[in-house]
Amino acid sequence: MVKVSPSILSADFCNLERDIRRVSCADWLHVDVMDGAFVPNITIGVPVVQSIRKCTDLFLDVHLMVDKPVRYIDSFCKAGADLLSVHLEADHPTRITDALRAMEANGVKKAVALRPITSARAILPYIEQLDMVLVMTVEPGFGGQKFMEGQLETIREVRALIDKYNPSCELEVDGGVGPGTAERVIEAGATVLVAGSAVYGTQDPASAIDSLRRAN
Numbered sequence: 001m002v003k004v005s006p007s008i009l010s011a012d013f014c015n016l017e018r019d020i021r022r023v024s025c026a027d028w029l030h031v032d033v034m035d036g037a038f039v040p041n042i043t044i045g046v047p048v049v050q051s052i053r054k055c056t057d058l059f060l061d062v063h064l065m066v067d068k069p070v071r072y073i074d075s076f077c078k079a080g081a082d083l084l085s086v087h088l089e090a091d092h093p094t095r096i097t098d099a100l101r102a103m104e105a106n107g108v109k110k111a112v113a114l115r116p117i118t119s120a121r122a123i124l125p126y127i128e129q130l131d132m133v134l135v136m137t138v139e140p141g142f143g144g145q146k147f148m149e150g151q152l153e154t155i156r157e158v159r160a161l162i163d164k165y166n167p168s169c170e171l172e173v174d175g176g177v178g179p180g181t182a183e184r185v186i187e188a189g190a191t192v193l194v195a196g197s198a199v200y201g202t203q204d205p206a207s208a209i210d211s212l213r214r215a216n
């Protein structure tokens with residue numbers, strides 16, 4: 001069964017602890033870190049991840065939408081992240097490698113993320129050492145956007161590369177995932193679904209999580 005990683009970007013930040021408890025049946029918790037440079041929005045930073053770590057045992061899946069993420073790897077690891085995703089567009093390949101090495105040194109799971117413009121083949125230099133690949137199905141920056149259908153093909157291509165080079169690597173899909181799209185996303189090869197508005201925009205987040213898990 002696929003894992004569901006609710007995105008707290010759609011939570012009420014005045015009631016973050018309550019909203020994290022509301023999704024305690026989830027597999028992971030998705031934390032969107034944005035720096036106002038790599039993406040046009042600013043969200044969560046290291047101190048907030050530190051506080052979240054104290055109030056949940058959920059696996060913290062931290063999505064870094066920041067320029068030159070290598071600068072922040074140690075800090076987010078120490079704050080309590082279980083997995084970090086760095087965008088391949090956010091720095092030169094040598095510094096992406098440095099970022100992955102820093103995750104390894106901290107004992108945190110390693111992932112790279114792809115904007116919709118980036119081809120699946122961009123993961124090739126890293127694939128064998130990764131725990132996860134994150135495919136964006138919206139332009140990163142905001143929750144509640146429409147799923148980009150064209151990205152189903154990228155998901156399939158990433159699935160084929162994972163099957164060939166590193167079959168145990170997770171494939172996470174992020175952006176516009178909900179009841180209308182989850183089935184096709186799973187069919188294309190996803191193993192982890194991120195969902196913000198499809199979980200927090202409903203009266204019953206626990207049952208929304210459950211139906212996403214059963215979407216195929």
Ligand code: DX5
Binds near residue numbers: 138139144174175194
């Ligand atoms: C967008 C973020 C997503 C976002 C998903 O840049 O990376 O994680 O919160 O939100 P929904 O599920 O509403 O598209």
Ligand code: ZN
Binds near residue numbers: 007031063
């Ligand atoms: Zn995200």
